[in-house]
Amino acid sequence: MALKDAALHALIEPVVTAMGFELWGIDYLSQGKHSRLVIYIDHAEGVTVEHCADISRQVSALLDVEDPIAGEYRLEVSSPGMDRPLFTLDQFSRFRGHLVALRLRVPFEGRRKFQGLLAGTEGEDVLLQFDGEEYCFPIDIIDQARIVPSFES
Numbered sequence: 837m838a839l840k841d842a843a844l845h846a847l848i849e850p851v852v853t854a855m856g857f858e859l860w861g862i863d864y865l866s867q868g869k870h871s872r873l874v875i876y877i878d879h880a881e882g883v884t885v886e887h888c889a890d891i892s893r894q895v896s897a898l899l900d901v902e903d904p905i906a907g908e909y910r911l912e913v914s915s916p917g918m919d920r921p922l923f924t925l926d927q928f929s930r931f932r933g934h935l936v937a938l939r940l941r942v943p944f945e946g947r948r949k950f951q952g953l954l955a956g957t958e959g960e961d962v963l964l965q966f967d968g969e970e971y972c973f974p975i976d977i978i979d980q981a982r983i984v985p986s987f988e989s
Contacts, residue, residue: 844873847902851894852877857887860916861923864905871909873899876916883915918985925957925975932956935984938964941977951984 841862852859852875860876877883877891892913899905922928922936936954944950950973952966961972962981 844904847898847904848875848895851898852891855891855894857883857891860927861921863921864909869908871905871907872912873905873909874912874914876914876921878916888913888915919982922981922983925960925962928954928962928975928981929957931983935986936964937982937984938962938973938978939980940973941979944971944973944977948979 841864844862844864845859848862849859857877857879860878862876863872863874865872865874875891875895877887879887892911895913896911899911922931932954934954935951937951938949940948940950942948950964950966950971952964952971955963955965955970957963957975958972960976961974962978964971964973
């Protein structure tokens with residue numbers, strides 16, 4: 837987790853938790869005037885648009901007071917969805933056996949994008965099976981990871 841994301845996570849998590857939700861993760865995408873702060877929330881009984889709006893209002897008020905982000909940005913609150921992003925080792929462990937798409941910060945064997953079966957975690961590594969082999973990727977080199985939804989029964 838990047839330093840900025842970790843600081844935002846520490847600031848936002850108590851608000852989200854106090855409202856009865858799990859802070860699934862945060863994406864801060866710095867793009868000048870088009871920067872975005874995306875907050876993913878989860879709940880065992882699901883997440884509604886009203887839940888997102890309520891949390892958005894609370895977090896927005898907090899961010900206005902604390903002002904952790906310089907410049908303009910757009911705040912978005914969302915459920916992780918079916919193609920949920922994975923941020924932590926615990927989340928990778930929870931979704932063992934699912935198909936996952938990874939994008940690495942640095943190339944591995946000339947590639948940065950991989951898709952395979954999530955075999956779990958080992959220490960600080962994520963285990964991914966593809967091309968008949970199992971590979972270990974340190975979590976700190978994973979730029980983005982998402983569940984690939986399956987629509988088969």
